[in-house]
Amino acid sequence: MDGNRIRDAIARAARTQSSVAAEIGLAPHKLSKSLAGTRAFKPAEIAALADALGFSTEYLLTGRGDDGGHPDSPLPERRILDSAAQLIATRGFHMVRIADIAKACDVSTGTVHYYFPTRDDVLTAALQHYAERMFVRVRARLDQLRDDPTAQLHHLIDSQLPVDPVVRDEWSVWIQFWTEAILVPALRPAHNDLYERWRSLIHTVVVNAQHAGAIGDRDPGMIAARFTSLVDGAATQLLTGTPGMNVELMRALLTEVFWPPYEAAR
Structure with a gap:
């Protein structure tokens, strides 16, 4: 993550670093260290910064995507989707109504229906939104660790542990989507496309680690399949x-x- 981009976002939002730190519940010195690159932002902190400053997480992480203008700009689709996804994650898909999403965003139900005509549309969009957020976050960190394949593998592991509230919410939506995809076949293509992207990312990191001699020379496709399957079950x-x-x-x-263990014992 480029600290200068976040500094610029803070300035464009007419905020001070101390006020932003206070709003997201982060000690000022920790924010300063993260902006300087000596401390990594946690997923929840990135999400909180995006909400506080009115920028997308993708833009803060990579400079691509919606730069959001400033917090006073008109409510974009992303903000509706943020609220919808969080409500689904914390309440459950079948307990969330379009009216609840509209209330959380302070817009009319017609505005929400404009973007998401049905509840299935909301669930699919929420999964894609959270998956994309996860991909952007993980890739940004992997790019920072490109010269250390071992550290990249450890990051893949840590990024999937449902400890941080943001990651727990992402897992909640994923698990609910699995249930719905069993019952509603029309949801499966979106699910399968996202899974293919995730396995492809794991496969690439594994191959790079093998070329660097960081892990053993086994079938990278099987390693990726085993990792994703075990991640899902354990989480x-x-x-x-x-x-x-x-x-x-x-x-x-x-x-x-x-x-x-059998490789270490050789």
């Missing part, structure tokens, strides 16, 4: 309170996908 168990599953165990299981 679901953790979020549903399955006895015995915890963050430390999830991290250990995912670590063994890249560095299995």
